[in-house]
Amino acid sequence: MNILIIGSGGREHALSWKIKQSQKCEKLFVLPGNAGTASLGQNVNIAVDNFADIGNFALENNVSMIVVGPEVPLVKGITDYFKTAPELSHIKIIGPDKKGAQLEGSKDFAKDFMQKNNIPTAGSRTFTKESLQEGLHHIQSLPLPIVLKADGLAAGKGVIIAQEREEAARVLEEMLVDERFGEAGAKVVIEEFLSGIELSVFVLTDGKHYVILPEAKDYKRIGENDSGPNTGGMGAVSPVPFADANFMTKVEERIIQPTIAGLSDDGVDYCGFIFIGLMNVGGDPYVIEYNVRMGDPETQAVLPRIQNDLVDLLEAAASGKLDDQQIQINPETATTVVMVSGGYPGSYDKGFPISGIDLTKETTVFHAGTKFNEENQVLTSGGRVLAITGMDKTLSECLEKTYRDVDKINWEKANFRKDIGQDILRFNG
Numbered sequence: 220m221n222i223l224i225i226g227s228g229g230r231e232h233a234l235s236w237k238i239k240q241s242q243k244c245e246k247l248f249v250l251p252g253n254a255g256t257a258s259l260g261q262n263v264n265i266a267v268d269n270f271a272d273i274g275n276f277a278l279e280n281n282v283s284m285i286v287v288g289p290e291v292p293l294v295k296g297i298t299d300y301f302k303t304a305p306e307l308s309h310i311k312i313i314g315p316d317k318k319g320a321q322l323e324g325s326k327d328f329a330k331d332f333m334q335k336n337n338i339p340t341a342g343s344r345t346f347t348k349e350s351l352q353e354g355l356h357h358i359q360s361l362p363l364p365i366v367l368k369a370d371g372l373a374a375g376k377g378v379i380i381a382q383e384r385e386e387a388a389r390v391l392e393e394m395l396v397d398e399r400f401g402e403a404g405a406k407v408v409i410e411e412f413l414s415g416i417e418l419s420v421f422v423l424t425d426g427k428h429y430v431i432l433p434e435a436k437d438y439k440r441i442g443e444n445d446s447g448p449n450t451g452g453m454g455a456v457s458p459v460p461f462a463d464a465n466f467m468t469k470v471e472e473r474i475i476q477p478t479i480a481g482l483s484d485d486g487v488d489y490c491g492f493i494f495i496g497l498m499n500v501g502g503d504p505y506v507i508e509y510n511v512r513m514g515d516p517e518t519q520a521v522l523p524r525i526q527n528d529l530v531d532l533l534e535a536a537a538s539g540k541l542d543d544q545q546i547q548i549n550p551e552t553a554t555t556v557v558m559v560s561g562g563y564p565g566s567y568d569k570g571f572p573i574s575g576i577d578l579t580k581e582t583t584v585f586h587a588g589t590k591f592n593e594e595n596q597v598l599t600s601g602g603r604v605l606a607i608t609g610m611d612k613t614l615s616e617c618l619e620k621t622y623r624d625v626d627k628i629n630w631e632k633a634n635f636r637k638d639i640g641q642d643i644l645r646f647n648g
Contacts, residue, residue, distance in 0.1 A: 220243055220244065220245060220283035220284060220530075221245055221246040221247075221248070221280060221281050221282045221283055221284075222238055222244050222246070222247055222248070222282065222283065222284045222285075222286065222530070223248045223249075223250060223263075223273075223276075223277060223280075223282045223284070223285045223286070224238070224247070224248070224249045224250070224252075224256075224260075224285075224286045224288060225249075225250050225267050225273070225285060225286070225287045225288055225289070225292060225297075226249075226250075226267060226287070226288025226289045227249075227251050227252055227253050227256075227267075227587075228253070228288065228289070228515050228587045228588075228603070229515050229516055229518070229519055229557070229585040229586065229587035229603065229605075229606040230288050230289075230512075230513055230514070230515035230516075230518040230519070231249060231252070231253075231256060231288040231289075232253060232255040232256050232259075232585040232586050232587070233518045233519045233522050233585050233606075233608075234286055234288060234513070234518065234522070234529075235247060235249055235252075235255075235256045235259045235260060236259060236522070236583070236585070237522045237523075237525070237529045238286070238529055238530055238533075239259045239260065240528070240529075241528045241529060241530035241531070242528075243528070243530045243531070243534075244530055246260070246261070246280070247259055247260030247261070248260055248261050248262075248263050248276075248280065248282065249261070249262050249263065250262070250263040250265050250267065250273065250276070251263060251264055251265065251266070251267070253586045253587065253588070253589045253590065253600075254586050254589035254590055254591050254597045254598075255584070255585060255586025255589060256586070257591070263276060267289060267291060267292045268291060268292050268295050268297075270292075270295075270296075270297055270300040270301075273285075273297070274300070274301065274304060274306075274307050277307065277310055278306065278307070282310060283310065283311060284310065284311040284312075284313065284530075284533065284534070284537065285301070285310060285311070285312050285313065285314075286313045286314075286533065287312065287313060287314035287491070287512065288512060288513070289512065290320070290323050290324070290372060290510065290511060290512055291372065292314075293314045293315060293317075293320040293323075293324075293491075293511055293512065294317070294320045294321070294323065294324035294372060294511075295317070296316070296317035296320075297312070297314065298312045298314050298315060298316045298317070298320075298488070299316050299317050302316070302488070311533075311534070311537035311538075312490070312491075312537070313490060313491045313492070313533050313536065313537065314490070314491040314492075314511070314512065315487065315488065315489040315490065315491050315511050316487060316488040316489070318485070318486075318487050318488075319482060319487040319488065319489040319511060320511045322482075322493075322509040322510075322511050323372070323508075323509055323510045323511045323512075324371060324372060324511075325370050325371060325406075326345075326368045326369070326370045326371075326406075326408045326508070327345045327370050327406050327408055329508065329509050330343050330345070330408060330410075332481060332485075333506060335481065336477045336478065336480070336481035337477065338473070338474055338477050338478060338481075338506055339473055339474070339503065339504065339505045339506065340505055340506045340507075341366070341410040341411040341412070341413050341505060341507070342410065342411045343408050343409060343410035343411070344357060344408075344409055344410075345370070345406050345407065345408050345409075346391070346395070346406070346407050346409065347395065347405065347406050347407075348395045348396065348405070351391070351392065351395050351396065354391050354395075354407065354409060355388050355391065355392075357409060358384050358387045358388050358391065358409065359384060361384075361387075361409070361411065362411070362412070363381075363382060363383065363384070363412075364380050364381055364382050364412045365380070365381045365384070365387040365409065365412065366378065366379070366380055366381075366409070366410045366411070366412050367379045367380075367381060367387060367390050367391060367394065367407055367408070367409055368407065368408040368409075368410065368508075369394060369399075369400040369403040369404040369406075369407060370403065370404070370405065370406035370407065370408060371400075371402060371403030371404070371405070371406075372403055373400045373403040373404070374451060376400075376448070376449050376450070376451075376564060377400050377403055377404065378449060380412065387409075391407055391409070394407050395407060413498040413500055413505055413507070414500065415498040415499045415500040415501065415505075416436075416461060416498070416499045416646075417436065417437075417496065417497065417498055417499075417507070418434055418435065418436045418459045418461075418462055418497050418499065419434060419435050419436065419437060419494060419495065419496055419497070419514055419517050420434045420462075420467075420470055420474075420475070420494075420495045420497055421433070421434070421435075421492060421493070421494055421495075421513060421514070421517070421521060422475055422479075422492065422493045422495065423491070423492055423532055423533075423536055423541065424479055424489060424490070424491070424492075424493060424536065424541065425490055425535065425536045425537070425538070425539045425540065425541045426479070426482070426483060426487075426488065426489045426490055426539065427479070427483060427539065427542075428539075428540075428541040428542040429475065429479055429541060430532065430541055430544055430545075430546045431467070431471065431475065431546065432521055432525065432546065433457045433458060433520075433521045433524045433525065433548050434457060434458060434459050434462045434467075435455045435456060435457040435458075435459065435514070435517040435520050435521050436455065436456050436457075436459045436643065437452045437453075437454065437455040437514060437516060437517050438452065438453045438454045438455070438636060438639055439452060439453070440453070441453065441559075441563070441564060441636075442636070443636055443637060443638045444638065448564055448565075449564070450559070450563065450564045450602075450603070451515060451564075451602070451603055452514070452515055452516045452517070452557060452603070453516075453556075453557045453559070453635070453636045453639070454516060454554070454555055454556045454557050454635075454636055454639035454640075455514075455516045455517045455519065455520040455521075455554070455555045455639075456520060456552070456553070456554050456555075456614065456639065456640045456643055457517070457520040457521050457524055457552070457553050458524075458550075458552065459643070460643060460646060461499055461646065462499075465502075466499065466502065466504065469502075469503060469504055470495075470497065470504045473504065474495060474497070474504060474506060475495070478493065478495070478509075479493075490536050490537055491511065491512070491536070492511070492512050492513050493509060493510075493511065494509065494510035494511070494512065494513060494514050494517075495509060496508040496509070496510070515587075515603075516555045516557050516585075516603075516606045517555075519555040519583075519585045519606045519608045520553040520554065520555040520608060521553070523549070523553050523583065523608060523610055524548055524549045524551070524553050524610075525546070525547070525548060525549075526547040526548065526549055527544070527546060527547050531544070532544055532546075549610070551610050551611060551612055551617075552610065552611060552612070552613060552614045552617045553608055553609070553610045553617065554608065554609055554610075554614070554617045554618050554621045554639060554640055555585075555606050555607065555608045555621070555639075556606070556607050556621050556622065556625050556635055556636070556639050557587075557603050557605070557606050557607075557635065557636075558603075558604050558605045558606075558607065558625065558628060558633055558634070558635045559602055559603050559604060559633075559634050559635065560588070560599055560601070560602050560603075560604055560632060560633070560634070561631075561632025561633065561634050562632070563602035563603065563634070564602060567602055567632070568631075568632065569588075569598070569599055569600050569601070570598050570599065570600070571598060571599045571630040571631045571632070572596055572597070572598055572630060573589065573597045573598065573599060573604070573605070573628065573629075573630045574628070574629055574630065575627040575628040575629055576597065576605075576628055578624075578627040578628075579607070579624040579627055579628065580624070581609060581620045581621075581623060581624055582607050582608055582609040582620065582621055582624040583607075583608045583609075584605055584606075584607055584608075584624070584628070585605065585606040585607075585608060586604075586605060587601060587603045587604055587605060587606060588600050588601015588602060588603055588604045589601075589604060589605070599630055604630070604633070605628065607621055607624050607625050607628070608621065609621035609624065614640055614643060614644060615644060617640075618639065618640050618644075621639075622637070
């Protein structure tokens with residue numbers, strides 16, 4: 220079959236890499252793709268939210284399945300567009316409908332959903348510009364630190380953890396009055412801080428049945444020891460040692476099952492991935508957030524551990540037959556280190572030539588913010604540029620392998636964290 224992947228980041232390169240391994244994949248298209256996906260399929264220069272042009276392209280190229288990588292087209296309703304257009308409705312789409320995408324598109328919606336379905340999460344209240352004074356008063360009653368979340372999509376940067384009430388009050392005003400995150404911050408969710416260890420759990424569902432994919436831990440902050448501002452993600456490790464069988468049973472019974480049942484009860488057409496951001500609080504899981512797609516860079520550490528033909532799993536999800544599938548997981552460890560442009564997540568320069576990718580022998584290099592110039596040279600074109608993923612029997616061996624290849628790659632002002640996985644090594648020790 221001909222398969223179209225929507226997106227341009229490291230997640231989409233990893234999906235392309237895995238899907239291309241399937242004998243069922245005849246032609247692969249990636250829209251708009253990057254320099255890495257160009258070696259696996261045909262990049263298509265169409266915007267991810269231009270549904271009309273995407274639909275026309277899919278028809279012209281006999282596309283049978285579309286895998287939606289990023290959240291924006293899902294929140295804008297790409298699945299609804301295809302399902303309701305008679306000429307497009309035969310194309311299988313991996314991604315929820317617009318209502319289901321609100322799990323990620325609105326933190327307020329997600330909180331209401333969790334409360335309604337008795338899914339463990341931090342206590343919270345939502346405020347708008349009109350209720351600013353009430354929000355400021357509420358801040359004074361909360362223990363420190365205080366978590367403030369922009370309600371809408373903010374590219375992974377809309378969460379602020381304030382260590383002082385004065386900072387929390389200032390951030391609330393910046394979001395609601397100064398429109399720090401634009402429309403995404405028109406509502407702000409203020410929630411209690413949960414103290415524990417974070418991890419991400421990934422589920423593929425057909426709306427009734429599900430398979431649990433390998434879990435991962437990602438590293439959001441730009442600096443070592445989780446310092447500095449949040450980013451889209453600086454690295455990931457899978458598996459996570461504290462996510463043992465007992466803990467994962469709690470996750471499945473308390474979170475995964477009521478999440479899928481709740482979506483079904485609400486009449487949501489949900490075929491696709493659910494990313495569940497969790498906090499392990501004293502051995503009990505609490506939901507921090509939902510995403511309605513795979514994470515980035517967690518995908519780059521998760522997919523190499525899945526031994527199934529991914530297209531088989533996606534077809535089963537699209538056909539409502541995931542109960543026929545058994546997930547097969549490689550027990551080895553995968554580690555991903557993200558290399559970024561200097562200055563990211565603030566302002567940064569683009570267009571630097573990248574050297575050394577051809578010298579990497581022990582890892583898989585997933586492209587994110589890359590493009591080709593006229594001489595077919597790979598240049599930087601974004602904040603997160605490359606994700607280097609290694610696999611080995613132990614975490615320490617895997618990290619050594621991954622960082623050896625990271626050290627071979629360079630461009631002007633390249634930056635990366637040197638401590639990915641070190642907290643897990645300490646946990647194991």
